[in-house]
Amino acid sequence: MNETAEFVQFAINQWREKRxxxxxxHNLNLEEVYAKGEFESIPADCLMAVCYVDAYACVQAKIRSKTE
Incomplete structure (x- = not known):
């Protein structure tokens, strides 16, 4: 399980960098986009990176909940 958790953290870091x-x-402010929740109007590469970060964060939360 430790290797999986390490991979997920690595993936999160990589996708955060890409995001x-x-x-x-695209001269976008990440905090403003998250605050407004207007993801449908951002470019595809931004949206894809946001989705991957969020997806891996959900996996990470699930892993952590099973180890606690």
Whole structure:
């Protein structure tokens, strides 16, 4: 299970980096987009990165809940 948790953390870090780069490339403010919840209007690469970060974060939460 430890290897899985490490991979998930690695994936989160990689997708956060891609997300941040995509938002920067499109001159978007990440915090504003999250605050407004207007994900349908952001470019596809930004949306894909947001979805992957959120999906891996959900997996991470599930892993942590099983180890506690």
């Amino acid at each position: 941040d780069e995509a938002f920067c490339a």
